Amino acid sequence: METPHCGLLIVGAGHAGSELAVAARQGGWTGRIVLLGEEAGVPYQRPPLSKAYLLGKTDVESLALRPATAYEAAGIERMQRARLVAIDRAARRVTLADGSVLAYDKLALCTGGRPRPLVCEGIDPEHPPANxxxxxxxxxxxxxxxxxxxxxxxxxxxxxxxxxxxxxxxxxxxxxxxxxxxxxxxxxxxxxxxxxxxxxxxxxxxxxxxxxxxxxxxxxxxxxxxxxxxxxxxxxxxxxxxxxxxGMLPNIEAARDAGLAEDGGIPVDDLSRTADPDVVAAGDCTLQHHALYDRQLRLESVPNALEQARAAASWLCGKPRPNRTVPWFWSDQYELKLQMAGLSQGHDRCVVRGNPQARSFCAFYLQGKRVLAVDAVNRPGDFMQVRRALAQALTLDADRLSDESVPLKDLLAESTAVTGKP
Ligand SMILES: Cc1cc2nc3c(=O)[nH]c(=O)nc-3n(C[C@H](O)[C@H](O)[C@H](O)COP(=O)(O)OP(=O)(O)OC[C@H]3O[C@@H](n4cnc5c(N)ncnc54)[C@H](O)[C@@H]3O)c2cc1C
CATH class of the missing domain: 3.50.50.60 (FAD/NAD(P)-binding domain)
Known part of the structure; x- marks a missing residue:
């Protein structure tokens, strides 16, 4: 029997996989696109699972990343309940758990991660407690x-x-x-x-x-x-x-067996390219060399999954647009929206602007005068301004920063934007 040929085969139908499929089609990929994933149903958003969905405030339909018809309209074939188990890079083929084999021109690994299992006395990993x-x-x-x-x-x-x-x-x-x-x-x-x-x-x-x-x-x-x-x-x-x-463990077993992953993830560059020119990877399963920081990072966030997926698609379509986005993330708890941008490691000072008691403030992480990162609680406007500014090296005066009578936009405008790494 002839091996089915997929053109662009995307493994993992989560945030990164779904975005990569659509971005590749929009970017001009004219061949077959197959989006394969082990879960059933339309690719869905994970963030609401611990928030509105768990609270019963939103239903399953509204979790969909995009409607099923959007994939059909873009000519993206979806294979559900299909699990990749092995990659043969030399032959450009993958094997699925049911033994079937698929051939590809380009392979995209978007396999995300799984929860780190709880190991402690009283828990039999073979028969975990029902609750x-x-x-x-x-x-x-x-x-x-x-x-x-x-x-x-x-x-x-x-x-x-x-x-x-x-x-x-x-x-x-x-x-x-x-x-x-x-x-x-x-x-x-x-x-x-x-x-x-x-x-x-x-x-x-x-x-x-x-x-x-x-x-x-x-x-x-x-x-x-x-x-x-x-x-x-x-x-x-x-x-x-x-x-x-x-925490989470990246799903990288097949990639590791194929020589494409190390313990922390699948190493990729800012175009989401792996060591194999025919394989890209995006999302939680990757270990990326981030150009802004000049080091390897594993980021677990929706914005990162989307940006890496778009960078991969741009490269696959011959219009490379490297991912240089400042890492950012959000978390909703009670009525609070926490938004974080940048990486705070290495800061020597934290300056709070606003009033934590009033549940509306920003925490700026500084190294000297250099702003490394910001955490904003219920301050989406401030967050947007600072996130944008963080893409360049941003320096701010700590005393003026903590003084709310000085508008943030004035501070950002005054700041010495020095080109370099944040
Ligand atoms: C409860 C929860 C809340 C979160 N909240 C936020 C938030 O507020 N903000 C934020 O930015 N991020 C949040 N995140 C993180 C965010 O969801 C992840 O960063 C994002 O889902 C990563 O996308 P991904 O495509 O890399 O992986 P995933 O979305 O996990 O998708 C990977 C897919 O690959 C499939 N797969 C894995 N292995 C195989 C295989 N061998 N064969 C076939 N398919 C396979 C998986 O079944 C899965 O469907 C949250 C995560 C969780 C779990």
Whole structure:
């Protein structure tokens, strides 16, 4: 039997895969485009899974990234419930879990990631407890939604953005929520101490118990379900459900076996090119060399997945447009919109502009006078201005920055924009 030939084969029908398919068609790819993914249904947005969808404020239809008809109109063929297991780069073929083989001219790997599994005494990885939840897919969110109810005792392991969003949504459903965070503060990986403290206080005010410097020591199970957890500080908490939000592992096994990935992800450049001229990769599964920072980064965000996908499509279509976007991200908890841009690592000073008590402020991360990053809480206008300015080296005077009587746009206009790396 002849091997079906896909032209452009995109593996992973998530944010990056869906965008790459459409951008390639719009960019002039005239051949066949096949978008293959292991999930069923139309590619959907993940961010609402821990927010509006978990709260029951939005339905499954509105999660779609684009309607099914948009793929049909663009001549993009979708293969659902199809899992890539091996790549033969020399023959330009892939093998799927059902044994079928597909040939390609160009392959795009957009396989995202999966939740890091919770390993601790009392959990048999072969038979995980029925009320231990992770949150990556629509199916995960549906499972959690079915058991979240007023009065349910929820233990969230991990105080990162997914854990805190789940905590806020579970609290919004009337559940009794405790967050265990092994680090001394929540959001330690993504935000500065000022912002962490602010979010801890917001959650506590909402009735969520936040235990920092506290890990999970052991779970107690009965009949295949967790009934209580033992914390590293000796505390025992009864639990109706446990949610683990302890990070993500990139889905790179097939790429690694094909010599295209290392432990942290699939290395790509700013056109999303891998080491193989016939293979691009985009989204959470990549380890990108970011031109603005001149170093390798793994970014886990929708804006990054979209930008990398567009850069890949531009290259595939012979009109290369490298991705030079300042990394940015958002998180919604309660009525708060947190938006973050830049990378704060290496800052020596944090300047707060605005009033955390009024729940509207920006935290600027400075190295000397150089602004490395900003976190904005309920300040979308300020965020947009600063995000744009961060694309160039931005220097600001800390005293004037904290003085709200000086308009931000004046400060940005005055700032010495020195060309160079942020
Ligand atoms: C609960 C939650 C909330 C989030 N909130 C935000 C937010 O507020 N803001 C933000 O910017 N980002 C947020 N993110 C992160 C964001 O969703 C990811 O960065 C984004 O989904 C990455 O897109 P991707 O295409 O790389 O991966 P994904 O969207 O994960 O898509 C990858 C797809 O590939 C499929 N796949 C994997 N392996 C294979 C294989 N071998 N064969 C076939 N298919 C395969 C997967 O099933 C999946 O459908 C959130 C993530 C989660 C889980």
């Amino acid at each position: 231990l939840f992770y949150l990556r897919t629509l199916a995960d969110a549906d499972g959690m939604r079915a058991v979240l109810r007023p009065g349910a005792r929820v233990v969230v392991v991990g105080g990162g953005y997914v854990g805190l969003e789940v905590a806020a949504s579970a609290r919004g459903q009337g559940a009794l929520v405790t967050v265990l965070e092994a680090q001394p503060r929540v959001l330690a990986r993504v935000a500065g101490p000022e912002v962490s403290r602010f979010y801890e206080s917001v959650h506590r005010e909402a009735g969520v118990e936040i235990l920092t410097d506290t890990g999970l020591a052991r779970v107690e199970c009965e009949g295949g379900r967790i009934v209580a957890v033992q914390c590293s500080n000796g505390q025992r908490l009864q639990a109706d459900l446990v949610v683990a939000g302890i």
